[in-house]
Amino acid sequence: MKKRVKAIIQVIMVIGIFLTLGIWQTTQADAADNSLQRIKQRGELIMVTSPDYPPYEFQVNKNGKSRIVGMDIDVAKKVAKDLHVKLVIKSMNFDSLLVAIQTGKADMAIGGINPTTTRRQSVDFSKIYYSGGQSFLINSSDVNKYKSVKNLRGATIGAQTGTLQYGLAKKKIPNSTVKGMDKSTDLVLALKTHKIDALGIEKPSAEAYVKNDPSLKMIPSGYHLDKNEVGAAIAFKKGSDSLVNAVNKSIDQIKQQHLTDQYLASAGKYMKVNTVNTSMWHYWSYFAKGVEYTILISIVATFFGVLIGVILALMRFSKQKWIRGLAISYTEFIRGTPLMVQVMFVYFGIGVVVNIPALISGMIAVSLNSGAYVAEIIRGGINSVAAGQTEAAESLGLSKRDMMRFVILPQAFKNIWPALGNEFISLIKESSIVSIIGVTDLIYQLNIVRADTYRGVMPIFVAMLLYFIMTFALTRLLNHYEGKMKHAG
Known part of the structure; x- marks a missing residue:
């Protein structure tokens, strides 16, 4: 256990040094x-x-x-x-x-x-x-309840994370509960479904929503703000x-x-x-593009994830302690950190040194993440192969490389096929996280359609349906090949 912790700490230190050097190089380049x-x-x-x-x-x-x-x-x-x-x-x-x-x-x-x-x-x-000013969006049904910002004391206020409106609501509306979300479209949906009582937003945006959605009304913020900050x-x-x-x-x-x-x-x-025209069919090209990128990322991540997973699994069986330690450290570190953080690290962190496009960054991050999980699945599959198979291969004079290639791995893949299939299906859904760096996958396109049409629920339903179609089709395909493997066995 101590060796494992030590190896993980070493990996973190290497990453820290790498980033520090990158930031130093960037600072030097920007000195003039x-x-x-x-x-x-x-x-x-x-x-x-x-x-x-x-x-x-x-x-x-x-x-x-x-x-x-x-x-x-x-x-x-x-x-x-x-x-x-x-x-x-x-x-x-x-x-x-x-x-x-x-x-x-x-x-x-x-x-x-x-x-x-x-x-x-x-x-x-x-x-x-x-300077457009600050306002609040409320539901039309609450017009008599929230006539001004004074009535919002003790209410639940929504605001986009990281915005001025979020900080103002926390600071200037006593006893209120402030909820932050990444997308204004999510906040508008939360307002319309009464998850929040009001939404802090720029006045021009509030006016835009009111003009296009009769279920929403606008009230002034009543804030007195520094002109240099607003x-x-x-x-x-x-x-x-x-x-x-x-x-x-x-x-x-x-x-x-x-x-x-x-x-x-x-x-x-x-x-x-x-x-x-706010029909979902009118926006079919948006959803089609989202599906295209989602499938592309999933295919690339599956290929490289399996490749990385096989390499890591074999490293775990190495007699060299440092090779085993490296594989364990990588697997534990990747599995111990969120995919969202990994995507942002590849795009922004490594991007300090090497400028990697958003799509490629997303593919790299999802592949590296999948590789850690696939490695554990393959390792379990290798361990599940009966010891007699290894002994039989040795008696035939097979080298360790040929033994692994022709005897162990084929049987291991047969044993782990269902688990591997589940990982592939999860990949399609988990790849949606790349939308945070601007990759136009299905989730990204879903949010664009919601912002354009002022419709909160229907685009979500369409995205759910498309994800189901993709995962169901892949499930049937994997089940087909699983049946052929059992028949061959």
């Missing part, structure tokens, strides 16, 4: 501010956003084609045009936006981000380009002074020409396009 020069040389301005927050940023489905639109997107396009570069948009969860720019995944983050004092300690901000600003990595100064010139023009009014009007037109 070349943020603007780097973008112009690349010819691209990479921006991250969370496109589930109309009218700031959301996806529109027009003629079967999907694209991200909204006031913030128009602001970003103006900035890119003034810099004479191409705008590249990456999507991910709101609470990952600042991490993305800190780790070099993007040049700037936009998404109705308020430049609070706490956030300014971690990232740089542009000037505020729009309003939407663009976030940058610390030390990006040249880039911030260039962007501020564009923001000055946006304010002087009152362009945000035009951008909001344009966003309103796009929102009407989305709500003309």
Whole structure:
């Protein structure tokens, strides 16, 4: 046991050293501010956003084609045009936006981000380009109950995790219970199903929901806030002074020409396009793309998971203590940490040193995770092979390699096929976690459809049905091959 703990500690230390070196290298590279020069040389301005927050940023489905639109997107396009570069948009969860720019995944983050004092300690901000104010969404049936923010004392308030609204609700509404969720769409659904009493949200977004959903109403927040912290600003990595100064010139023009009014009007037109037809069939291409990515990730993770699992299982049977220790340490460490953390570590942590795309990062993380579980399944299968089989193989003069290849492993796989099948089925469902880094799998597309259509439950039902179809089809396929193995035996 002591050796195992020691090996696990060594693995953690290696990871810590690896990250420290990566951060040091990044810091050294950024010691001289070349943020603007780097973008112009690349010819691209990479921006991250969370496109589930109309009218700031959301996806529109027009003629079967999907694209991200909204006031913030128009602001970003103006900035890119003034810099004479191409705008590249990456999507991910709101609470990952600042991490993305800190780790070099993007040049700037936009998404109705308020430049609070706490956030300014971690990232740089542009000037505020729009101040929409704060509001609360409530159910229409509660209009007489919650006439103002004073009536919300002691109520359950919802707010998006990591936002200004979450902190304000905790600080300024006495005796209230604040519940945070990653997606505003989840919060709206929680409100409509009476899991929360009110939802703290930016005023333009609240207005958008009220216009498109008659079951919701809006009340003013009544907050008295510092003008320097309230309003939407663009976030940058610390030390990006040249880039911030260039962007501020564009923001000055946006304010002087009152362009945000035009951008909001344009966003309103796009929102009407989305709500003309909110049937799930109209969004079939979204779900189809989600299924495509989910299957792709699952297939790749299955292949590499089995490969890693076999290698780790064989390492566990090695006579070399350090090889066994390495395999045990890896297996215990991976199985002892959540897949979500592993996905974020591969994308953001390793991304400090090597810039890995979101899809590849998701595949790597899910494969590494699956490999640890498959290793234990295969190890159990190898142990289940009767000792007489090994003795018989040795009597025939087979080498240990041939014995494992032709005698042990074939029988082991036959014994563990049901357990291995369950792991493959679980992979399809667990791969949904990659949506947190912006991979357009089924869960990611589900949230986009919910944001676009203002329908909370039906997209979830469609996703459930699609997951069931995929897992049921795989179950039948695995059962078919299991039957053939038994017949062959």
